Amino acid sequence: MRNKQATRLLLELSEPGRRGAVLPECDVPCQHLENLVPDRFLATSVPNLPEVTEPEVVRHYANLSTLNMSVDTHFYPLGSCTMKYNPKRNERLAAFPGIVDVHPYQSDRSLQGLLRLFYELQQILAEISGLGAVSLQPAAGAHGEMAALMVAAAYFRDQGESRNKVLTPDSAHGTNPASAKMCGFESVTVKSTPQGFVDMDDLRSKLDETVAVFMITNPNTLGLFEHNVAAIAEEVHARGGLIYLDGANMNAILGITRPGDFGADMMHFNPHKTFSGPHGGGGPGAGPIAVTEKLGDYLPVPIVVKKNSPDGPFFQLEFDRPRSIGRVRSFFGNCGVLVRAYCYLLTHGGAGLRRVAENAVLNANYLLSRVKHFLPVPQGESCMHEFVASAAELKQDRGIAAMDLAKRLLDYGVHAPTVYFPLTVKEAIMIEPTETESRETLDHFAEILFRIIDEPVDLLHEAPHTTGVSRPDEVAAARKPILKWVANNPPT
Amino acid sequence: MPYLYNTPEDQRAMLEAIGCASIDALFDTIPEELRLNRPLDLPPAMGELELTRHITELAAQNLSSESADCFLGAGSYDHFIPAVVDYVASRGEFYTSYTPYQAEVSQGNLQAMFEYQSMICELTGMDVSNQSLYDGGTAAVEAVLMSMDVTRRHGEVIVAQSVHPEYRQILDTYLTSLPTKVVSVGCPKGTIDREEFAEALGEDTACVLLQQPNFFGCLEEVRELAEQTHAAGALLVVVVDPISLGLLERPGEYGADIVVAEGQSLGTPMQYGGPYLGIMACREAFVRRLPGRIAGQTVDRRGKRCWVLTLQTREQHIRRDKATSNICTNQGLFALRASVYLAAMGPEGLRDVAGLCLQKAAYARESFANLERFEPAFDAPVFKEFVLRDRQNRVDQLLTDAESAGILAGVPLGRWYPELSDCLLVAVTEKRTRSQIDRLVDFVAEDSKDKAPLHA
Numbered sequence: 001m002r003n004k005q006a007t008r009l010l011l012e013l014s015e016p017g018r019r020g021a022v023l024p025e026c027d028v029p030c031q032h033l034e035n036l037v038p039d040r041f042l043a044t045s046v047p048n049l050p051e052v053t054e055p056e057v058v059r060h061y062a063n064l065s066t067l068n069m070s071v072d073t074h075f076y077p078l079g080s081c082t083m084k085y086n087p088k089r090n091e092r093l094a095a096f097p098g099i100v101d102v103h104p105y106q107s108d109r110s111l112q113g114l115l116r117l118f119y120e121l122q123q124i125l126a127e128i129s130g131l132g133a134v135s136l137q138p139a140a141g142a143h144g145e146m147a148a149l150m151v152a153a154a155y156f157r158d159q160g161e162s163r164n165k166v167l168t169p170d171s172a173h174g175t176n177p178a179s180a181k182m183c184g185f186e187s188v189t190v191k192s193t194p195q196g197f198v199d200m201d202d203l204r205s206k207l208d209e210t211v212a213v214f215m216i217t218n219p220n221t222l223g224l225f226e227h228n229v230a231a232i233a234e235e236v237h238a239r240g241g242l243i244y245l246d247g248a249n250m251n252a253i254l255g256i257t258r259p260g261d262f263g264a265d266m267m268h269f270n271p272h273k274t275f276s277g278p279h280g281g282g283g284p285g286a287g288p289i290a291v292t293e294k295l296g297d298y299l300p301v302p303i304v305v306k307k308n309s310p311d312g313p314f315f316q317l318e319f320d321r322p323r324s325i326g327r328v329r330s331f332f333g334n335c336g337v338l339v340r341a342y343c344y345l346l347t348h349g350g351a352g353l354r355r356v357a358e359n360a361v362l363n364a365n366y367l368l369s370r371v372k373h374f375l376p377v378p379q380g381e382s383c384m385h386e387f388v389a390s391a392a393e394l395k396q397d398r399g400i401a402a403m404d405l406a407k408r409l410l411d412y413g414v415h416a417p418t419v420y421f422p423l424t425v426k427e428a429i430m431i432e433p434t435e436t437e438s439r440e441t442l443d444h445f446a447e448i449l450f451r452i453i454d455e456p457v458d459l460l461h462e463a464p465h466t467t468g469v470s471r472p473d474e475v476a477a478a479r480k481p482i483l484k485w486v487a488n489n490p491p492t
Numbered sequence: 493m494p495y496l497y498n499t500p501e502d503q504r505a506m507l508e509a510i511g512c513a514s515i516d517a518l519f520d521t522i523p524e525e526l527r528l529n530r531p532l533d534l535p536p537a538m539g540e541l542e543l544t545r546h547i548t549e550l551a552a553q554n555l556s557s558e559s560a561d562c563f564l565g566a567g568s569y570d571h572f573i574p575a576v577v578d579y580v581a582s583r584g585e586f587y588t589s590y591t592p593y594q595a596e597v598s599q600g601n602l603q604a605m606f607e608y609q610s611m612i613c614e615l616t617g618m619d620v621s622n623q624s625l626y627d628g629g630t631a632a633v634e635a636v637l638m639s640m641d642v643t644r645r646h647g648e649v650i651v652a653q654s655v656h657p658e659y660r661q662i663l664d665t666y667l668t669s670l671p672t673k674v675v676s677v678g679c680p681k682g683t684i685d686r687e688e689f690a691e692a693l694g695e696d697t698a699c700v701l702l703q704q705p706n707f708f709g710c711l712e713e714v715r716e717l718a719e720q721t722h723a724a725g726a727l728l729v730v731v732v733d734p735i736s737l738g739l740l741e742r743p744g745e746y747g748a749d750i751v752v753a754e755g756q757s758l759g760t761p762m763q764y765g766g767p768y769l770g771i772m773a774c775r776e777a778f779v780r781r782l783p784g785r786i787a788g789q790t791v792d793r794r795g796k797r798c799w800v801l802t803l804q805t806r807e808q809h810i811r812r813d814k815a816t817s818n819i820c821t822n823q824g825l826f827a828l829r830a831s832v833y834l835a836a837m838g839p840e841g842l843r844d845v846a847g848l849c850l851q852k853a854a855y856a857r858e859s860f861a862n863l864e865r866f867e868p869a870f871d872a873p874v875f876k877e878f879v880l881r882d883r884q885n886r887v888d889q890l891l892t893d894a895e896s897a898g899i900l901a902g903v904p905l906g907r908w909y910p911e912l913s914d915c916l917l918v919a920v921t922e923k924r925t926r927s928q929i930d931r932l933v934d935f936v937a938e939d940s941k942d943k944a945p946l947h948a
């Protein structure tokens with residue numbers, strides 16, 4: 001029942017003379033183009049865009065959409081990405097004209113409602129993190145990492161210190177070392193122990209006065225709480241360094257423990273994970289950062305401040321912050337994502353957020369208890385919000401790789417977990433159920449996984465079998481890249 | 493709690509299966525002394541109804557382009573968004589999915605990405621496009637970093653002062669910890685000073701960053717600037733307004749090496765500055781240094797045409813500190829919106845939008861010029877934006893008064909250009925009607941009466 005005609009490339013659907021949008025007549029006296037713009041600036045032809053009608057556009061994309069799995073339609077236990085339910089009320093509220101049709105250079109006076117919202121969000125994030133100063137500007141987690149590392153660099157410059165290294169555990173997300181590099185730091189890897197924690201001896205051997213920041217993820221990417229985190233922070237601080245907390249896994253600890261209380265100096269939030277922002281097929285996210293008061297002066301500008309006047313509070317953007325690192329993006333931030341996060345936070349309140357964490361951890365441990373009997377979870381006595389299984393034995397014994405399991409899961413109507421991350425676990429299968437899934441869904445998933453493992457090897461190697469395409473040739477794609485459409489390239 | 497499933501019975505049963513006495517015990521690995529032993533101090537939880545009331549109240553305190561006539565631009569524009577864009581983008585299968593790590597269940601996203609890349613290439617005249625960066629500003633900076641990588645020149649980059657001031661600020665921030673120097677070229681007449689430009693170009697110039705139409709709305713002599721840039725062995729990075737490409741020459745044709753843009757104009761609402769769409773396209777030769785995700789065409793094991801994420805060895809999840817960028821989560825949703833917008837517009841529609849902007853901006857500019865009080869600050873031809881000089885030097889007061897009358901009249905330039913503190917930047921999109929423009933001009937004419945110029 002698939003409509004293959006509608007999902008041909010737009011280029012192939014295009015017919016000369018068709019069009020979608022029709023614009024109004026020009027209601028001002030129309031002048032000759034050449035009178036307004038000299039010829040040398042003008043294109044000699046219109047851009048070669050597809051010519052399609054509005055109904056065609058709708059049918060094309062509606063049919064394309066059905067080729068995706070999504071949170072709305074499928075269980076999506078993609079580890080590290082916190083694919084929780086995206087509340088529909090947030091969509092309606094974030095689309096009010098007073099929020100969505102607002103220009104970034106409107107005056108503060110004309111935006112008191114929105115600025116109050118952002119001010120309160122700054123306060124809420126400060127409370128959740130236990131870190132007093134917040135910037136909402138960064139556009140995603142990785143961007144927050146970068147902004148915070150720049151804050152650290154500026155702080156050390158002010159202290160007259162030249163520290164050129166950033167340490168990251170080998171289990172860290174790739175954005176950590178990449179962000180360090182972009183900020184001009186040398187990235188140095190710290191080993192993990194077989195139990196999955198930061199190796200204290202290795203850390204000590206690399207920790208000296210050239211280290212600016214230790215970036216730690218806690219709970220870490222194995223879904224374990226780094227119980228040594230306070231000691232780690234103490235040692236790093238003793239050498240004059242700072243602790244950065246990668247907040248991607250905040251879902252596990254909301255209201256239970258706070259980064260500022262376990263020694264972090266800086267952190268980012270991923271509101272698109274923890275606070276339910278829809279992932280949009282790759283983005284948007286946002287990456288607000290929270291830092292200690294002493295680093296607050298270095299945050300990007302502007303931030304929202306509250307001034308009290310006889311007429312009541314006035315919220316305004318503050319630009320005049322001489323120590324600030326400056327800007328890391330244009331305009332205020334990924335406001336649409338931040339508004340949704342605010343709605344999510346107000347929906348839950350303090351006690352509710354704690355219940356989110358409790359149920360995220362309960363669901364993950366429950367699933368772990370169902371899975372670990374048949375699929376090894378090397379560090380998996382218990383976990384926080386996610387756990388990392390390994391197909392290493394399966395691969396060795398029967399030639400079944402993590403990717404084979406991932407692909408076969410698709411046939412059963414669930415999205416695959418994250419595979420091959422973290423790098424410290426061989427054939428890693430990183431499973432994060434989130435709190436917005438039912439026990440039945442978790443049971444169902446465990447049963448599928450159990451069944452798959454006993455399926456014939458060939459069946460797994462060729463999976464998925466029920467999807468429109470199966471095992472795209474990635475090597476060919478990279479060797480001779482075809483990155484845009486060309487005419488006369490009919491579907492096969 | 494509205495989004496949770498587990499009933500107390502579920503919880504009990506699950507804890508039993510786990511072999512754990514209580515939910516609290518699940519957190520035993522967190523040392524006691526690190527726990528927060530009090531509830532988070534947040535506003536009380538709200539149901540959907542109370543939340544709706546609350547956000548409605550907050551939203552009502554904001555002026556918007558629905559409640560006022562918006563002539564603000566400077567990188568974010570009040571263009572019309574066809575309903576099909578909202579419809580497609582709000583389909584859950586697009587909206588609530590993530591990066592297409594599993595190509596088989598992401599063909600919708602991947603094909604849409606591939607089509608986006610294709611249309612961006614058609615629009616810009618470039619060979620390859622990525623799938624999005626955070627916004628126009630970070631895209632410009634990533635392009636500069638990429639130029640340094642391509643040319644292996646790290647000494648300096650040349651940036652025109654007619655590039656969006658915030659983009660230049662971001663560049664300064666990013667370059668703080670790197671040895672590269674930013675050489676700024678002045679634009680006293682609204683476009684790049686050609687002599688200063690020629691002098692600035694040197695052997696260690698990695699790239700030239702300019703904007704077309706530039707921040708003041710003026711058109712730069714891009715063709716000649718491109719030639720000079722290339723003669724010095726540097727790359728030309730151009731920031732464009734994608735709407736303008738319905739009429740203006742495509743950057744690939746005049747010699748741009750990397751093209752970046754703020755894609756907000758293509759179907760994304762202004763929403764106070766983000767989330768937006770960083771567009772980036774470049775010449776084929778640089779593809780392996782491009783930051784961000786890229787979709788590529790291939791065949792599956794049955795020989796069927798399909799799409800995958802490709803050239804991933806550029807990216808952080810594989811190359812870590814050797815990656816071309818740290819970007820992971822991007823702005824995919826807005827690339828989708830841009831695609832639907834471009835498909836709905838088609839070549840003629842885009843040309844019509846560009847044409848309407850051009851005509852209406854010209855009409856507004858001339859209407860202002862008829863007023864005693866204003867003169868166009870620059871003579872260069874413009875597209876949809878222009879700078880006015882207020883002979884009374886009362887820009888701030890004028891904007892405040894206009895706002896009270898429900899007109900967002902323009903962006904004051906003094907905060908970025910002290911020498912232009914008596915100037916404002918006015919943008920006119922296809923959404924503005926003649927009567928709105930007339931109302932703006934009438935309002936200003938009225939506001940100007942009986943007022944002596946203000947001198948600093």
Ligand SMILES: Cc1ncc(COP(=O)(O)O)c(C=O)c1O
Nearest residue numbers: 080140141142173248285820821
């Ligand atoms: C552990 C971890 N750190 C950092 C990031 C980067 O965040 P973002 O994708 O929002 O840039 C991610 C997510 O992708 C992550 O899982």
